[in-house]
Amino acid sequence: MTYLSRRSILRGxxxxxxxxxxxxxxxAKAAATTASVWFAQGFVQDEDVSLRxxxxxxxxxxxxxxxxxITPFAPERQKIIAALTSGVVPDVMANNPGEIVQIYGWQDRxxxxxxxxxxxxxxxxxxxxxxxxxxxxxTKKVGQYGVPIRSAVVPCHIWRPLVEKAxxxxxxxxxxxxxxxxxxxxxxxxxxxQGERKVYGLGFQVTANGVDPYNLFMAFLLAYGGQNIVxxxxxxxxxxxxxxxxxIKATAYxxxxxxxxxxxxxxxxxxxxxxxxxxxxxxxVMDVDGTLSTEVAVKxxxxxxxxxxxVTHGIGYPTDNAGKPIPAIVGVTQLLIPKGAKNVTVAKxxxxxFVQPKVVGEFVELGLGRWLPVMPSLAKSPFxxxxxxxxxxxxxxxGLLGPTVPDYYVFNLAMAEVRSQHVWxxxxxxxxxxxxxxxxxxxxxxxxxxxxFAKYKKA
Amino acid sequence: MNGASFVDISRPAIRRRTLARSLRGTLKGGExxxxxxxxVPYIAVFIAFVAYPVVYGLWMGSEASLYRELFADPxxxxxxxxxxxxxxxxxxxxxxxxxxxxxFFMRPGxxxxxxxxxxxxxxxxxxxxxxxxxxxxxxxxxxFLNNVLxxxxxxxxxxxxxxxxxxxxxxxxxxxxxWTPFWTLxxxxxxMAIPLEIRDTAKVDGATGMRGFVHITFPLLANxxxxxxxxxxIFLLGDFNAVTFVSGGGPANQGHxxxxxxxxxAFDLAQPRLGVAAVMSxxxxxxxxxxxxxxxxxxxxxxx
Numbered sequence: 001m002t003y004l005s006r007r008s009i010l011r012g013x014x015x016x017x018x019x020x021x022x023x024x025x026x027x028a029k030a031a032a033t034t035a036s037v038w039f040a041q042g043f044v045q046d047e048d049v050s051l052r053x054x055x056x057x058x059x060x061x062x063x064x065x066x067x068x069x070i071t072p073f074a075p076e077r078q079k080i081i082a083a084l085t086s087g088v089v090p091d092v093m094a095n096n097p098g099e100i101v102q103i104y105g106w107q108d109r110x111x112x113x114x115x116x117x118x119x120x121x122x123x124x125x126x127x128x129x130x131x132x133x134x135x136x137x138x139t140k141k142v143g144q145y146g147v148p149i150r151s152a153v154v155p156c157h158i159w160r161p162l163v164e165k166a167x168x169x170x171x172x173x174x175x176x177x178x179x180x181x182x183x184x185x186x187x188x189x190x191x192x193x194q195g196e197r198k199v200y201g202l203g204f205q206v207t208a209n210g211v212d213p214y215n216l217f218m219a220f221l222l223a224y225g226g227q228n229i230v231x232x233x234x235x236x237x238x239x240x241x242x243x244x245x246x247x248i249k250a251t252a253y254x255x256x257x258x259x260x261x262x263x264x265x266x267x268x269x270x271x272x273x274x275x276x277x278x279x280x281x282x283x284x285v286m287d288v289d290g291t292l293s294t295e296v297a298v299k300x301x302x303x304x305x306x307x308x309x310x311v312t313h314g315i316g317y318p319t320d321n322a323g324k325p326i327p328a329i330v331g332v333t334q335l336l337i338p339k340g341a342k343n344v345t346v347a348k349x350x351x352x353x354f355v356q357p358k359v360v361g362e363f364v365e366l367g368l369g370r371w372l373p374v375m376p377s378l379a380k381s382p383f384x385x386x387x388x389x390x391x392x393x394x395x396x397x398x399g400l401l402g403p404t405v406p407d408y409y410v411f412n413l414a415m416a417e418v419r420s421q422h423v424w425x426x427x428x429x430x431x432x433x434x435x436x437x438x439x440x441x442x443x444x445x446x447x448x449x450x451x452x453f454a455k456y457k458k459a
Numbered sequence: 460m461n462g463a464s465f466v467d468i469s470r471p472a473i474r475r476r477t478l479a480r481s482l483r484g485t486l487k488g489g490e491x492x493x494x495x496x497x498x499v500p501y502i503a504v505f506i507a508f509v510a511y512p513v514v515y516g517l518w519m520g521s522e523a524s525l526y527r528e529l530f531a532d533p534x535x536x537x538x539x540x541x542x543x544x545x546x547x548x549x550x551x552x553x554x555x556x557x558x559x560x561x562x563f564f565m566r567p568g569x570x571x572x573x574x575x576x577x578x579x580x581x582x583x584x585x586x587x588x589x590x591x592x593x594x595x596x597x598x599x600x601x602x603f604l605n606n607v608l609x610x611x612x613x614x615x616x617x618x619x620x621x622x623x624x625x626x627x628x629x630x631x632x633x634x635x636x637x638w639t640p641f642w643t644l645x646x647x648x649x650x651m652a653i654p655l656e657i658r659d660t661a662k663v664d665g666a667t668g669m670r671g672f673v674h675i676t677f678p679l680l681a682n683x684x685x686x687x688x689x690x691x692x693i694f695l696l697g698d699f700n701a702v703t704f705v706s707g708g709g710p711a712n713q714g715h716x717x718x719x720x721x722x723x724x725a726f727d728l729a730q731p732r733l734g735v736a737a738v739m740s741x742x743x744x745x746x747x748x749x750x751x752x753x754x755x756x757x758x759x760x761x762x763x
Contacts, residue, residue, distance in 0.1 A: 103729050198601065269706070425711065429711045433711070
């Protein structure tokens with residue numbers, strides 16, 4: 001039996017230290033062909049399966065190794081912010097939250113990937129490409145930091161059985177904005193007369209959590225003519241009477257619907273998944289919510305819901321009150337390489353592989369179509385044009401083939417902070433809960449918006 | 460005094476030898492090396508996991524502009540009020556209840572032990588799932604509480620989590636419910652440590668019931684009670700779970716406390732430094748608490 005002595009421990013330590021240079025080269029060689037990739041977990045398992053498949057095929061073709069880390073959505077946001085703060089970063093990450101492209105682009109924290117985007121630029125939609133750009137406050141230039149791989153818009157989701165129970169048909173739903181949403185108030189009134197105590201007409205996220213309330217407000221702002229709130233040059237136009245009028249109307253409608261009892265009272269505390277859950281529980285007749293997560297989440301378990309009972313208004317999305325189509329605001333998932341990444345070469349190689357139409361197209365399709373492709377040519381595939389599917393054609397029409405605009409924080413980073421600070425939410429809630437006049441609530445929101453924009457003055 | 464016999468300890472060589480001797484203590488030769496080998500990992504762990512994070516946190520929250528931004532934020536202002544209320548009510552009501560209940564559980568009998576077992580269950584079950592359950596119970600539309608109210612009295616209950624004060628009240632009640640058993644057990648152990656002779660002697664002298672509590676039990680428990688209260692205050696200042704999972708810091712961010720607003724600022728607003736600053740702003744309260752706690756723990760006359 002061998003006993004450990006001080007000498008034997010020291011001898012062992014010296015031997016291990018001496019062996020280190022011979023072990024080292026293998027690790028170094030592995031690092032040269034390995035890239036770490038961080039991605040947010042999907043709402044349905046199929047999304048993760050499609051990602052793993054794409055990664056596995058890249059590994060097979062390239063011989064490189066991808067260390068894939070899939071983390072649930074909210075913790076991944078924290079992981080990314082923590083990584084960027086500490087400087088211990090992966091080689092590739094997707095933008096979660098979406099606005100980090102612009103937030104950290106401002107701070108010169110991303111590697112330029114225009115060479116990657118260039119390989120597929122003719123295929124990508126302009127909105128997708130622009131969404132990956134950010135103003136760099138160090139170089140004083142706009143850079144291409146994101147490689148677009150998928151996108152989403154905010155369609156309307158409706159329960160057909162509840163509309164019919166109220167004595168209406170889906171075809172009865174008006175086409176113009178105010179009339180469209182007023183219709184669901186009538187549906188609620190009729191359902192209440194039939195003794196439905198806890199069904200609400202409208203699933204508005206009048207809350208100060210998550211990204212949904214901002215998306216909802218912006219949809220209403222655009223519908224009322226406030227498109228120019230921030231122009232492409234990044235300038236804020238709160239003094240534009242049209243913008244102000246649109247903001248007041250949006251606040252009045254959204255806050256008023258809550259105040260008048262047409263929105264579930266718990267909506268004031270909802271987070272991003274809560275409206276989906278409430279919709280599945282048939283707490284409300286309709287919901288305005290980003291992506292097709294509401295539908296694809298139940299496709300396997302409740303195919304009758306997916307194919308018969310749920311209606312998605314992408315094609316049927318209302319026009320403005322004058323009958324003109326409203327551009328859809330598109331959120332785009334981008335692949336990014338943070339500065340400090342150990343293996344930029346493999347990271348870029350992986351991105352070039354991933355953004356190929358065949359690969360990225362299959363990636364969104366295997367994910368059940370919760371997310372949209374970023375290349376208009378992919379919208380023509382049998383998957384997206386399947387006549388048997390009640391949701392996909394309308395969704396892709398709304399978010400890819402119809403008129404679209406990138407989210408406004410792409411034009412000015414300040415809008416990202418307006419979103420995260422829930423400036424519009426506070427205006428809606430002031431009206432909804434505290435009975436503040438919409439004009440007063442909007443004045444307060446505009447003041448806060450101006451303060452935030454003042455922080456991000458371009459030199 | 461002879462100048463030649465005077466040892467000048469301010470000379471560097473002598474100072475080094477004196478320091479080395481004081482570090483070595485009575486250890487000799489190899490013992491000293493082994494002692495170092497055992498101590499170094501602890502020092503390394505302390506530096507890596509205690510000193511470095513604290514210094515890094517202080518560095519992150521060191522800019523004055525962060526605090527200007529923080530104090531100008533109306534959400535932060537309401538957060539400070541909430542934190543004070545949460546501490547004042549959450550800690551004191553809970554500790555007072557624990558003090559009373561620890562007396563109750565001193566009663567003899569097997570059924571008292573069985574009751575104690577049931578009583579500690581809220582503390583024993585995982586806290587996140589229980590807080591989420593409370594959140595669901597309080598849901599205005601389909602929550603258990605309002606459904607019971609409607610089922611029994613045909614009354615539409617209030618939306619508990621939609622009002623700042625009732626939401627904060629729900630958080631405080633949830634915290635008290637969850638942690639009272641733990642502190643009750645601590646105070647019960649304290650009561651049980653009071654020698655039986657003291658109590659019996661006091662009884663002979665007529666100190667029974669409330670008089671016995673006021674003149675015998677409480678004075679003997681006072682130090683323990685104070686230490687528990689200080690510890691509980693420090694724990695509660697960093698409590699994230701009750702607020703996050705019961706009210707979510709709502710409605711409309713009006714229900715946050717310092718621990719949750721820090722997370723919000725760091726990750727929801729993607730401003731980690733502002734998040735650290737929010738947490739750091741609790742230091743003027745935490746540091747005196749820790750100092751008082753340390754002094755109490757070092758007190759010469761430890762009662763229990």
